[in-house]
Amino acid sequence: MTYQGKKVVILGGGSGMGLALAQKIVNLGGHVVIAGRNEAKLQAVADRLGAAVSVAAFDLGDEAAVKQAFERIGGFDHLVSTAAELTFAPVLELTTAQVQAMLVSKFWGPFYAAKYAAPHLAKTGSITFFSGLAAYRPAPGASIVASLNAALEGFAMTLALELKPVRVNVVSPGVVDTPTWAFLGASDRQGLFDSVAAGLPVGRVGQADELADAALAMMGNGFINATVLHVDGGGRVA
Numbered sequence: 001m002t003y004q005g006k007k008v009v010i011l012g013g014g015s016g017m018g019l020a021l022a023q024k025i026v027n028l029g030g031h032v033v034i035a036g037r038n039e040a041k042l043q044a045v046a047d048r049l050g051a052a053v054s055v056a057a058f059d060l061g062d063e064a065a066v067k068q069a070f071e072r073i074g075g076f077d078h079l080v081s082t083a084a085e086l087t088f089a090p091v092l093e094l095t096t097a098q099v100q101a102m103l104v105s106k107f108w109g110p111f112y113a114a115k116y117a118a119p120h121l122a123k124t125g126s127i128t129f130f131s132g133l134a135a136y137r138p139a140p141g142a143s144i145v146a147s148l149n150a151a152l153e154g155f156a157m158t159l160a161l162e163l164k165p166v167r168v169n170v171v172s173p174g175v176v177d178t179p180t181w182a183f184l185g186a187s188d189r190q191g192l193f194d195s196v197a198a199g200l201p202v203g204r205v206g207q208a209d210e211l212a213d214a215a216l217a218m219m220g221n222g223f224i225n226a227t228v229l230h231v232d233g234g235g236r237v238a
């Protein structure tokens, strides 16, 4: 598969799975626009990945900024959103501001992005959202994360009908070693990964590269549509 002459926009492309995907698309000859709120972080990534990467800095909760960003980007082939700002805490402790940030990154963001990207997306192109295992395996502290992952999957299935022939798919990761866990100290993080790994059939947590490969499969296969691909080490059945 080559991405020569193709342009891919990755919301959340400045870290974790989005960054791993950006690297792979560059290796396959494509152009990537990485988007997020932190322009300095995105620019540092772009400098590292080379001239085939450009940067778009905006907040997914800012509708006008999302619209403008897609107008500036112009025609492109694939949209991917790995964007997330999540807080894991019990309902009784979650603040409205924390829930708002989660809604922006995983509900309003995908809605605005789909709405304003659609006029610029190639008919042969695709949208890939990232949901997550929390929607399938309830865990204390993940109520809003579970809700938003489930909502995103429902949104994507309907979008596949409304935006046809553009394909719309979802990758649902299990626990993956990315900077999203950086809020935990190194030893707490390792403790979490070890305990998750012990409960998984594959005996380990995921790597960002593995999720990037899953997204590439969904983007590149023109008959995969309205599908949720679970890349969770068997977490749903464990």
Ligand SMILES: NC(=O)c1ccc[n+]([C@@H]2O[C@H](COP(=O)([O-])OP(=O)(O)OC[C@H]3O[C@@H](n4cnc5c(N)ncnc54)[C@H](OP(=O)(O)O)[C@@H]3O)[C@@H](O)[C@H]2O)c1
Binding pocket: 011, 012, 013, 014, 015, 016, 017, 018, 035, 036, 037, 038, 039, 041, 058, 059, 060, 061, 081, 082, 083, 084, 085, 086, 104, 105, 109, 130, 131, 132, 133, 134, 172, 173, 174, 175, 176, 177, 178, 179, 180, 181
């Ligand atoms: N890692 C896991 O264990 C795991 C498990 C299940 C599901 N997932 C899902 O998989 C996806 C990728 O996860 P990841 O761990 O690779 O993510 P990550 O490393 O935390 O990266 C998420 C990116 O989203 C961007 N972002 C957050 N809020 C934004 C906003 N309002 N506007 C624009 N950009 C925003 C951030 O960039 P800026 O700071 O520059 O804005 C950040 O680069 C996410 O949807 C996540 O929920 C992850």
